[in-house]
Amino acid sequence: MPTTSDLERLVRSADLRVTRPRIAVLSAVHEHPHADTDAIINVVRESFGDVSHQAVYDVLRALTAAGLIRRIQPSGSVSRYEARVDDNHHHVVCRSCGAIADVDCAVGETPCLTASNAHGFSIDEAEVIYWGMCPACV
Amino acid sequence: MPTTSDLERLVRSADLRVTRPRIAVLSAVHEHPHADTDAIINVVRESFGDVSHQAVYDVLRALTAAGLIRRIQPSGSVSRYEARVDDNHHHVVCRSCGAIADVDCAVGETPCLTASNAHGFSIDEAEVIYWGMCPACV
């Protein structure tokens, strides 16, 4: 788990100002992968006090735009965030309880990126979501 | 494009009652692949008159549960529906304008279905979304 100064360096390296809400949110995302916005708000408020929900929304958007975190939105779920970026992994989602786990790519570095017929689209990312049941839901 | 009686047979074969709203919605989804709920409501109202938005929501859910249509929700988009089911195709989405096109699977019949580490999940579907830019958005 990165230290506070690690996080500060990360934020600074993305040309973003270093503020306590940003460090708190980034830390929360590191500590709670796949947490939704509401959960992140609660974690941040517990760990360091009052923050407006609007600030958390803004910070999440700023960090996402800067590429420090990644936003995922499986069907039927609200937005969730994770700190693993740029390593080309995917997700498996439980149809029953919504649990999410990371899955390394099965096919290599850029799976399925060569679509058989792209209709003239220029593709830069292939997002894969596996659907199934988690161990706890049988 | 299927005829009305084709659609009636489809609905009946799924053990659903045949009603005008259902036929109208199913027809609209066949004619407008990847349309969102609002667009479907408008098409249905043009083609056969007043229907409550609630009825369209209900019908879309019933048809989806019956497997006659499929619901897709790329990040940042509202729910969209299509009538191509059970043929294992995927989608490419334009980051700029949101346009969606069908893409046949690159890897074979069940692409990427064998995740390298499934964390004990039992996986039954792999959903792939390609992100890029459509020809119109450069």
Place this chain on the structure above:
DNA sequence: GGTTGTTTTTTGATTGATTCAAGTTTATGA
């Protein structure tokens, strides 16, 4: 160290897709 201009946060309201609830109508099978 103070000042200025920009960025960030707060506060409070608003949006908009989707769902809930209760009452009425309709389709289907006997």
Place this chain on the structure above:
DNA sequence: TCATAAACTTGAATCAATCAAAAAACAACC
């Protein structure tokens, strides 16, 4: 034709997310 469960209508509610304006904090320069 009738009975009954399913489907539809009307109207309200929910809730994640966004918008807007004012206040605060920060960075850089004098």
